[in-house]
Amino acid sequence: MIDIRSDTVTKPSDEMRDVISRAEVGDDVFGEDPNVNELQLSVAKLFGKESALYVPSGTMANQVSINAHTQPGNEVICEAGCHLYNYESGAPALLSGVMLRTIEGVMGSITAEQVEANIRPTNAHFAQTTLIALENTHNRAGGTIFPIEQIKEISQVAKKHNIKMHLDGARLMNAVVATAVEAAEWASYFDSVSICLSKGLGAPVGSVVAGTKGFIERAHRYRKIYGGGMRQAGLLAAAGKYALENNVERLSDDHSNARTFAEGIASLEGINIELDWVQTNIIMIDIDESLGSAADWILDLAEAGIAILSTSPQRLRAVFHLDVSSEETADALTKFCDVHEIRMKKVGIAV
Numbered sequence: 001m002i003d004i005r006s007d008t009v010t011k012p013s014d015e016m017r018d019v020i021s022r023a024e025v026g027d028d029v030f031g032e033d034p035n036v037n038e039l040q041l042s043v044a045k046l047f048g049k050e051s052a053l054y055v056p057s058g059t060m061a062n063q064v065s066i067n068a069h070t071q072p073g074n075e076v077i078c079e080a081g082c083h084l085y086n087y088e089s090g091a092p093a094l095l096s097g098v099m100l101r102t103i104e105g106v107m108g109s110i111t112a113e114q115v116e117a118n119i120r121p122t123n124a125h126f127a128q129t130t131l132i133a134l135e136n137t138h139n140r141a142g143g144t145i146f147p148i149e150q151i152k153e154i155s156q157v158a159k160k161h162n163i164k165m166h167l168d169g170a171r172l173m174n175a176v177v178a179t180a181v182e183a184a185e186w187a188s189y190f191d192s193v194s195i196c197l198s199k200g201l202g203a204p205v206g207s208v209v210a211g212t213k214g215f216i217e218r219a220h221r222y223r224k225i226y227g228g229g230m231r232q233a234g235l236l237a238a239a240g241k242y243a244l245e246n247n248v249e250r251l252s253d254d255h256s257n258a259r260t261f262a263e264g265i266a267s268l269e270g271i272n273i274e275l276d277w278v279q280t281n282i283i284m285i286d287i288d289e290s291l292g293s294a295a296d297w298i299l300d301l302a303e304a305g306i307a308i309l310s311t312s313p314q315r316l317r318a319v320f321h322l323d324v325s326s327e328e329t330a331d332a333l334t335k336f337c338d339v340h341e342i343r344m345k346k347v348g349i350a351v
């Protein structure tokens with residue numbers, strides 16, 4: 001089975017397992033795990049921040065950050081398709097007591113003008129806007145990259161209104177590899193930045209969030225409250241360190257596999273792909289209703305040996321990652337074309 005459901009499905013390589021098996025550990029709740037401490041230091045350095053915190057998941061990275069930046073009753077501005085609004089079970093309301101004010105973006109990106117127009121005036125009637133949360137690359141918009149100039153302008157608006165900025169950088173290293181912009185530059189416009197080690201970077205578990213010392217102290221308290229304190233977490237952190245040292249540059253292979261696949265299927269009848277949106281490792285594939293629903297395609301593709309997910313009734317999402325080689329990409333492309341032919345026949349369109 002070629003699994004392109006997500007880059008979260010990547011499994012640790014033999015080399016990574018070797019590093020895990022030899023990792024020195026300590027009790028991280030006492031701050032004594034050498035691998036966790038080294039990982040935190042290296043991510044803080046990568047993002048040019050004072051401090052960093054290892055957490056079990058990207059969701060926890062976002063949620064400790066929201067809580068550390070806000071007070072209950074505050075409002076957080078974010079883009080309407082973002083992960084923390086759509087896929088985190090309402091956690092901002094439950095855990096931080098904040099409201100989300102969503103803005104419809106273009107390819108997942110919003111503008112400084114949109115942001116400024118959505119900041120609440122200072123008046124007793126209104127919630128206080130205290131945080132802007134952006135996502136780069138943008139998952140639901142198909143791995144698109146937030147233009148750095150736009151981020152810079154939003155950060156100027158944020159400063160003017162004394163509002164904090166958080167970046168869900170689950171896939172920020174994909175943006176780094178796909179552009180000439182370094183991690184520290186992306187991060188410089190934000191008060192906090194998260195990164196997932198368990199997606200395209202290939203570690204089994206874990207995310208890291210970075211920011212000022214004071215922010216990380218508050219985030220650390222929330223990690224404890226959410227039950228995210230882990231003891232001999234160095235086994236996992238060592239895999240995270242290995243991922244950052246070895247698996248960043250190779251993300252460009254995933255990007256070229258995604259492009260090959262997208263270009264290979266884009267001209268099939270009834271298949272619609274915005275090739276401009278294919279900027280990193282994710283492809284959004286819109287299926288014409290005449291060819292059945294995304295659910296129908298998922299079943300037929302599974303039979304052909306491709307595991308894939310949908311994000312809406314007519315949209316499939318394909319994600320390329322380090323466990324899909326260029327040969328497997330070519331194979332997946334052939335299989336997808338075969339399924340296309342099968343579905344054309346099933347619905348009575350001559351091929």
Ligand code: TLP
Pocket residue numbers: 005006007008056057058059060083084087135137138139168170171196198207
């Ligand atoms: N995304 C997952 C699913 O939850 C949709 C995926 O398969 O892409 N931020 C972004 C931008 C993400 O894409 C995800 C996971 C997270 C945060 C949450 O990370 P985890 O799953 O580690 O909590």
